[in-house]
Amino acid sequence: MADPTAFYEPEEDELLSSLAVPVQSYNPDSEADEYRRLQELEQHAYAQQQMMVAEQEQEQLAALEQVPEDVKRFLVLFHQAILENDLPTITNMYESGWNKLSQAHYAQNEWPEAELISPLVQNDQVFLTLYRELYFRHVYAKLQPTIDDRFQSYENICELFNYLLNSEGPVPLDLPIQWLWDMLDEFVYQFSSFASWRANPKNKNEEELEALAEAQHIWSCYSVLNVLYSLVQKSQINEQLKAEKEGKSPEEVAEIAGEYGSKPLYRNLGYFSLICLLRVHVLLGDPTLALQTMEHVDLSGGAFLTRITACHVTTYYHVGCAYMSLGRWPDAIKTFISVLIFFIRMKQYHTRSYQYGSIAKQCERMYALLAICTTLSPGPSDESIMSIVKEHYADQLAILQRGGDEALETFKDLYLSASPKYLNVNPPPYEDPSALESYLANPPIDATQRFLELFLSDVVAVRGVSNVRNLLKLYTSIDAAKLVAFSEGEQEEEVLQQLMVLKAASRTYAKGQGEATLLDGERIVTNNLDFTIDGSMVHVEETTSHRRFAGFFIRNAEHAQRVYNTIRSSPLPIQRKPASAGQTAAGQQQEKNESKKVGGAWKPQRARVAAQ
Amino acid sequence: MTVAVPTKNLADWHSPSTRPEVIHELIHGVDRYNPTNLPFMEEYLLSEIKEGQYDLFANLAILKLYQFNPQHSNPDIIIHILIKNLSATVHGPDYNLSLGLLREPSAILHDIESDDESLITIVPFLTNLHELIRTCQFTNFWKELNGDSEAANIIKSRFLPSHAHPIDDLRFQFSLSIASCFSSITLTQLGRWLDLSSSSEISSWCEKVGWTVQGDKAVVPKNGDNDVKAGVVKENVQLNQLTKLVAAAAY
Numbered sequence: 019m020a021d022p023t024a025f026y027e028p029e030e031d032e033l034l035s036s037l038a039v040p041v042q043s044y045n046p047d048s049e050a051d052e053y054r055r056l057q058e059l060e061q062h063a064y065a066q067q068q069m070m071v072a073e074q075e076q077e078q079l080a081a082l083e084q085v086p087e088d089v090k091r092f093l094v095l096f097h098q099a100i101l102e103n104d105l106p107t108i109t110n111m112y113e114s115g116w117n118k119l120s121q122a123h124y125a126q127n128e129w130p131e132a133e134l135i136s137p138l139v140q141n142d143q144v145f146l147t148l149y150r151e152l153y154f155r156h157v158y159a160k161l162q163p164t165i166d167d168r169f170q171s172y173e174n175i176c177e178l179f180n181y182l183l184n185s186e187g188p189v190p191l192d193l194p195i196q197w198l199w200d201m202l203d204e205f206v207y208q209f210s211s212f213a214s215w216r217a218n219p220k221n222k223n224e225e226e227l228e229a230l231a232e233a234q235h236i237w238s239c240y241s242v243l244n245v246l247y248s249l250v251q252k253s254q255i256n257e258q259l260k261a262e263k264e265g266k267s268p269e270e271v272a273e274i275a276g277e278y279g280s281k282p283l284y285r286n287l288g289y290f291s292l293i294c295l296l297r298v299h300v301l302l303g304d305p306t307l308a309l310q311t312m313e314h315v316d317l318s319g320g321a322f323l324t325r326i327t328a329c330h331v332t333t334y335y336h337v338g339c340a341y342m343s344l345g346r347w348p349d350a351i352k353t354f355i356s357v358l359i360f361f362i363r364m365k366q367y368h369t370r371s372y373q374y375g376s377i378a379k380q381c382e383r384m385y386a387l388l389a390i391c392t393t394l395s396p397g398p399s400d401e402s403i404m405s406i407v408k409e410h411y412a413d414q415l416a417i418l419q420r421g422g423d424e425a426l427e428t429f430k431d432l433y434l435s436a437s438p439k440y441l442n443v444n445p446p447p448y449e450d451p452s453a454l455e456s457y458l459a460n461p462p463i464d465a466t467q468r469f470l471e472l473f474l475s476d477v478v479a480v481r482g483v484s485n486v487r488n489l490l491k492l493y494t495s496i497d498a499a500k501l502v503a504f505s506e507g508e509q510e511e512e513v514l515q516q517l518m519v520l521k522a523a524s525r526t527y528a529k530g531q532g533e534a535t536l537l538d539g540e541r542i543v544t545n546n547l548d549f550t551i552d553g554s555m556v557h558v559e560e561t562t563s564h565r566r567f568a569g570f571f572i573r574n575a576e577h578a579q580r581v582y583n584t585i586r587s588s589p590l591p592i593q594r595k596p597a598s599a600g601q602t603a604a605g606q607q608q609e610k611n612e613s614k615k616v617g618g619a620w621k622p623q624r625a626r627v628a629a630q
Numbered sequence: 631m632t633v634a635v636p637t638k639n640l641a642d643w644h645s646p647s648t649r650p651e652v653i654h655e656l657i658h659g660v661d662r663y664n665p666t667n668l669p670f671m672e673e674y675l676l677s678e679i680k681e682g683q684y685d686l687f688a689n690l691a692i693l694k695l696y697q698f699n700p701q702h703s704n705p706d707i708i709i710h711i712l713i714k715n716l717s718a719t720v721h722g723p724d725y726n727l728s729l730g731l732l733r734e735p736s737a738i739l740h741d742i743e744s745d746d747e748s749l750i751t752i753v754p755f756l757t758n759l760h761e762l763i764r765t766c767q768f769t770n771f772w773k774e775l776n777g778d779s780e781a782a783n784i785i786k787s788r789f790l791p792s793h794a795h796p797i798d799d800l801r802f803q804f805s806l807s808i809a810s811c812f813s814s815i816t817l818t819q820l821g822r823w824l825d826l827s828s829s830s831e832i833s834s835w836c837e838k839v840g841w842t843v844q845g846d847k848a849v850v851p852k853n854g855d856n857d858v859k860a861g862v863v864k865e866n867v868q869l870n871q872l873t874k875l876v877a878a879a880a881y
Contacts, residue, residue, distance in 0.1 A: 240663070240698065247660045302697075303730040306644070306690060310658070343730070344723045443697045444733075462737050472726045479764045511769060511819065514811075518766040521811045521855070522721040527640050539640040548858040551812045553847060563863035572871055579878045 078134055085130050086123055090138055092116075093149075097139040100148065100191070109194040120156055128161065129153045144181060144191065150174040155204050158211070165226050168212050172236050175205055179245050182287070183252055188278045195286050199326045200373075202290045205245070206297055212237040213441045217465075219448070219458055231448040239443050242298060246291040253288025254279040259314035289315075289322060293329060297336050301441045303469060305340035309536040312337065317536070319360075327364055328373045331357055331380050337536065338387065339438055343469075345476060347395035348528045348544055354384040354391070355400045362402075385410050386436035390429060393418040394480065395526070395544050398563070421484055429477050433470055440465035483523045486516050487547055490558050498554040510554065517551060524548065633840035634805040635853045643722070648683040650674075657691045665699045668692070672707055679710055682794030684718045686727070693731040700741035705749040708732065709789055712756045716763060717799035720807050725760045748784050755781035768804050772825040801825070805839050810855035814847045 082090075092115055099107040120129070132146045132153065139145045154171035157163050163171070178201075182189055216230060216237075235241055250256065254275050261271045278284040292315055299308035315323070317337070324330045334357035341350035361381050385403075389411040392399060408415060417428045442465045447453035463471075489504060490496075501513045508516075524547070527539030549558045637643075645654065653674055656662055671692045678685055689711045696703040715725040732738065735749040755774075762771040775782055790796050801824045808815060808823065817832050826832045833843045841848045850856055 243663065251660070304690070304694060305730075306687060306727060307694070310644075310687070343727070345721075442733075444700060462734055469730065472730055475726065475761065479761065511822065512767075514819070515766040515768070518807050518811050519764075522766075522807065525636070525810070525855070535644075537640065537644045541636060541638050549811075550856050550858055551815070553814050553816060559858045559860040561861045561863060564865055566865045568865050568867040568871070572867075572875065576874050579874070 079137070081130075081134055082137065085135065089119055089123060089130070090135075092119055093135055093138050097142060097145050100145060100193075101142075103190070103192040105192060105194055109196065112194060112197050116152060120160070124156065125160065128157055144189075147174060147178045147181065148193075151178060151201060151204075154208075155200070158204070158208060163211075165229055168208070168215075169229070169233060169236055171208055172212075175201075175208075176241075176245070179249070182284075183248050188281045188284060192281075192283050196326055198283070198286045199290050199329050202246075202287070202294045203328065203332070206242070206294045209237050209242045209298070210301055210439060210441055213239075213445070214439060216445050216448075217442055219446045219454060227448060230445075234445075234449065238445075239298075239302065239441075243295070246295050246298065249284075249287045249291040250295070252278050253284040253291075255285065255288030255292060256314050258285065258288075259316070263314065263316070290329065293323060293333050296340075297332065297438075300336045300340055300438055302443055303343075303440055303465065305343040306537065308336065308340045309344075313535045313537075324360070327361070328377055331361060331377050335380050335384060336438065338384065340536075342387065342391065342473075346526055346528060346539065347391045348397065348526060348542070349539070351388060351391045351395070351399055352528075354388050355403045357381075358384055358388075358403050358406075359400065382410075383436035386432045389415055389418065390432055390436075394477065395523075397544050397546075419484070421481060426474065426477065426481075430470065430474060433473055434466070437466070437469065437473075440469045480519060480523045482516050483520050486520050487545070490520075490547060490549060490556070491560070493556075493558050495555060495557045498551070498556055501556065514551065514554075517549070517556065521549075633851075634802065634809045636806055636810055636855060644687055646683065646685050648678075648681075649685050649688065653685070653688050657687055662691045662694065663698065665695055665702055668695050668699075668702055671695070672704065675707060675710060675714075676792075679714070679793050682799065684714055686715070686718070686724050689714060690727060690731060693728055696738075697731050697733075700738065703738050703742050705735075705739065705742075705744065705746065706789075708738070708749065709752055709756070709785075710792070712753070713785070713789055713793065713796065716756065716760055717793075717796050717803065720763055720766070720803050725756075729757070748781075748788075751781045752784060755779065755785070763803075766807055768823040768825075771800075776825070797825075801835065802839065805835075809839070809841075809850050809853055812850055813852070813856045814844075814849045817843065817846055817848060820848055 092111065096108075096111050096115070098104075099111060129152070132150045135149070136142075136146055139149075150171075151174060154163075154167060154174065157167050158171070182191075219227070222230070258271055258275045258279055261274045266274070272280040275285065279288065292311055295311045296308045299305070299311060315321070317323070317333070323333050334353050338350045338353040341347075341353060358381060361377070385407050388403070388407045392404070392407070393415065411432070414428050414432060418425050442462075446457050489501065498510050498513055498517075502508060502510050505513060505516075524543060524545035525541060526544055528542045529536065529538060530540045546561045546563070547558065548561065549556050551557075653671075656667060656671075661667060671688065674685070674688055675692060677683075678688075692707060693711065696708070711728055712725065715728050718724055732753075735753045739747065739749055759771060759774060762768075762774065775785075793799075804823055808820070817829065820836075821827060821829075821832050824832075824835060826835055832848075836843050836848045841850050843849075
């Protein structure tokens with residue numbers, strides 16, 4: 019870190035000379051060119067104007083000289099790698115080089131403007147667009163984006179998608195999946211960031227108000243959905259996934275995918291667009307459409323989306339949130355738990371990723387949502403994850419389980435801290451000053467607040483349930499009239515109604531094992547305690563479950579097997595002095611032979627003893 | 631009408647068998663964002679209402695179009711959709727899903743510059759009914775609906791008549807809740823919850839949903855929810871959990 023210029027020191031000189039425009043010789047050359055050109059131009063009638071352009075170019079060149087050498091070198095090599103579709107190099111430069119240079123030179127300010135560096139890359143517009151994409155992402159992540167940044171990043175990303183979608187035929191570009199995911203992820207992030215910024219007309223200066231009034235289409239929901247759906251359609255991703263699920267051969271799938279979809283670039287963009295659509299639909303408050311979008315996407319352990327941790331976590335988070343809006347608590351719980359287990363296992367490998375912070379935050383939110391879901395639908399769930407929930411939210415859980423108004427307040431706090439930041443589809447009427455004024459005087463309820471209220475209505479509807487359940491636990495049968503005595507001021511009818519609510523709260527629909535889509539569900543019983551009412555007699559039945567041992571033994575047996583394999587394949591420690599010759603040495607020899615056969619057959623101990 | 635048994639899965643909820651292929655295509659494609667489809671979608675809703683069918687996802691697609699094109703919002707259609715939600719399920723998320731796509735009634739009316747303010751009184755009224763339904767306060771629900779409030783009157787005079795059998799739909803949904811709890815229930819209680827006053831009405835309703843009247847009680851046939859047995863859940867180990875162990879042992 020001490021010498022930032024060390025990062026992109028080319029390893030071999032010939033690498034540099036092979037570049038189209040070698041960096042070292044660039045400046046003197048082009049300055050000479052420039053000079054010659056200027057002389058010619060002076061003869062022109064509008065020499066004056068050209069002079070100014072040239073002056074600007076001169077200025078830019080001067081500014082370019084300010085750009086640190088290692089950054090220039092990086093950009094030239096980066097451009098080269100992209101031109102050659104050299105995925106490993108692009109991946110390396112994208113994932114590590116860019117971030118290292120950002121840290122070294124641009125921790126407090128922007129990367130150089132794209133126009134500035136364009137001579138380095140022969141004014142390659144595609145590269146410059148990709149560069150700007152990274153440039154703006156850096157601004158959003160590290161600095162405070164201005165309204166111009168927001169507008170320009172939108173225009174830039176549209177240009178990029180326009181290039182991908184509307185060129186003649188598929189473009190000859192290939193980018194690492196991590197970048198493609200980050201690009202779309204950032205697209206949705208910038209959209210939601212802009213939408214929530216735009217939703218509040220307060221604290222905006224004249225200029226910003228004017229710009230917002232004029233540019234209705236910028237970051238509008240329609241345009242964002244349009245991009246995502248276009249990518250989905252162009253890549254035929256749904257048809258591809260369907261065909262794969264039906265077990266068609268790769269050739270058949272490629273045929274279905276067509277000219278575009280068979281290219282990894284388009285296929286991956288299409289695939290990630292589905293996940294971004296899931297996200298946008300959740301943010302706009304349409305959970306059913308969100309889950310419907312994921313109809314053909316496989317969510318199981320080995321699915322494509324699990325190859326990128328950020329994508330995996332985001333997908334599961336939003337699927338879980340959608341299930342919560344549908345009141346399918348067990349499905350939400352299952353979804354959160356499965357990704358949290360994955361995250362804990364993967365943690366050690368991912369601390370270096372620049373998204374690690376945001377991934378960890380999203381996981382933290384899921385623990386909070388788990389506290390909510392498991393309170394609303396108690397039942398056995400993964401103990402290791404639940405112990406973390408209990409650790410983080412011990413106080414809140416205690417309050418939630420107690421019930422009452424305090425619990426409602428806690429539900430509210432947890433939900434607000436952990437739910438997605440919902441968005442309004444329609445921006446305030448910036449184009450109409452008088453309407454804007456009345457909008458300001460009487461602002462509508464903000465989207466998150468609206469969804470909070472819907473969620474709380476779900477909670478309120480079942481608030482009496484846990485008391486009734488606890489009461490029923492004490493009996494095997496009880497007359498409803500007797501139950502009335504326990505609940506102050508309620509009539510028998512009200513108690514029976516409470517019981518019906520309890521019954522409904524212990525039933526839900528949950529996704530079965532082999533089912534096709536996320537929306538499907540089978541009716542299941544979620545609680546051990548159940549009852550029947552015969553007239554006014556309540557018969558209580560409790561289902562007990564045996565302790566589960568198999569999982570424990572399977573896990574530990576597998577673990578033991580792994581440990582054994584590791585030990586067996588690791589080299590023996592070098593013994594300085596052979597203790598005594600003969601039998602020990604022979605035994606050692608025997609062991610060495612064993613250890614050489616890595617992955618070889620395991621021999622029962624008996625056999626080895628016999629060999630000795 | 632069929633026997634009152636809770637539905638076993640959600641297939642009919644997300645893709646009802648009554649849905650025509652063309653609607654299915656529409657709401658699964660990008661054409662669902664095309665506002666020129668609105669008249670067609672609204673027409674489908676009206677036919678649902680007339681035939682007594684229910685297609686939540688198609689209705690949500692209408693609300694989605696309103697969300698994106700506020701100037702096309704039709705308050706009457708919105709109210710019809712909400713009424714449909716209420717009469718389709720007791721504990722399902724349907725009503726709140728619709729509300730999630732709607733803004734405040736006053737904002738909706740503002741965008742279409744409508745003078746008819748009934749939406750402003752009706753939505754809170756329906757939301758209250760929804761709360762009563764989902765907390766199983768059926769007696770209070772009928773009291774509100776049969777009451778003399780402005781909203782109740784508008785709903786009964788302007789909206790319910792276009793629906794095929796809204797009251798019976800509600801009764802049927804309530805019967806589902808009752809059937810999942812009770813193996814038998816007194817007729818008086820049943821009458822209160824289903825808003826049926828005479829004993830002949832009650833017994834003909836019981837017949838409709840497959841219950842038998844014995845004395846002063848209606849007996850509900852066993853349906854898996856009202857005949858619970860204490861059980862013991864034993865652990866089941868699937869073979870695929872053991873694959874690694876078996877593989878290791880095979881060497």
